[in-house]
Amino acid sequence: MKKATALGLHKTAQFTNAIAISLLLWCSVATAQIASKQPELNDVHFHLTNYIQQGTDIHDFLTIMGTKVGRAAIFGIPLQQQWSYSVDGDRAPTYYLSSDAPLYYYSFTDAYIAMAYKSLSKEEQARFDPMITGFNPTDMYGADHIRRVLLTFPGVFSGIGEFSIHKEFVSAKIAGPVASLQDPALDRILDFAAEAGLVVLIHNDIDTPFAKEGTSPAYAAQVRSLFKRHPKTTIIWAHIGVGRVVRPANEQGAIIEDMLKDPELSHVNFDISWSEVAKYVVATPASTQAVADIINRYPDRFLFGTDEVAPSDQEQYLRVYRQYAPLWKLLSKDASEKVRKGNYERIFDEARNRVRAWESAHRK
Secondary structure, three states: OHHHHHHHHHHHHHHHHHHHHHHHHHHHHHHHHHHHHOOOEEEEEEEOEOOOOOEOOHHHHHHHHOOOEEEEEEEOOOEEEOOOHHHHOOOOOOOHHHOOOOEEEOOHHHHHHHHHHHOOOHHHHOOEEEEEOOOOOOOOOHHHHHHHHHHHOOOOOOEEEEEEOOOOOHHHHEOOOOOOOOOHHHHHHHHHHHHHOOEEEEEOOOOOOOOOOOOOOOOHHHHHHHHHOOOOOOEEEHHHHOOOOOOOOOOHHHHHHHHHHOHHHOOEEEEOOOHHHHHHHOOOHHHHHHHHHHHHHOHHHEEOOOOEEOOOOHHHHOHHHHHOHHHHHHOOHHHHHHHHHHHHHHHHHHHHHHHHHHHHHHOO
């Protein structure tokens, strides 16, 4: 009888152990599956439409993002390339470099982005942070446009941008006054962004095109002064000041690190979007290491963006992310996580909360 009881207890123990092992294995598999579904990146810089206001359907873009990209800051392009028949005839230009005809500010882009966003389900909307960009930064009424968009489309926008002040070839093509970092209209816009809690994504080249070797960057001091005038505004400097033909200044790293060290500029962040920026970063092992060292020292201040315009598939969309592969390998685990995802979530989660509160307080 005792032997039978002991045998029964032994079998029960074996059965219990088998169940425990099975549960552990199941949990391990489930954990691995959950981890595999976590996105690799968020995108702080994405244009849903191009210079003639054509682009990717937002529902198709969700498919392109797939499980690789968690969230994206989306916007159109604030400028429309004019099709001037007297200049281009039947050859319709689709990009600002393909015509001598001017560009003009296209405010409808904000309504287009808002309606695209509103066509999504609540779950799908949670993956996007739309940005207001159809304003003229030389117009003292520019801030009023932004206010009007927020109140017309409450619950949609989280920031403003990408908008440009000094941008190679583009600035001179825009009809009307040339934008300036010293324009009170721009100060008024950034003041309102601070009031409403909007993130500001601004493009401003650090220098002029084809600048003479050894000269000081034309706009470095003005950019710094602008940022210092707006300490309560959350700012992201697009492309770290690099342009298509505006190469990094000789002292680019020192300029950026000096800004990072300055406690009066703690509200300023930097995106490393665009293939042109990646080209310089990964040009040599030394250049990649230099950038990685700065990011590892200041991991809370950098964000990744693609700067893709209306991609047709994921291969095209994520080309810049893959281009940065040498950089990702040199970043610490903490820095890599923050640059690819964490800093985006922190900045835009705060913006969502602040902008929704502002909208509620000002809704009639």
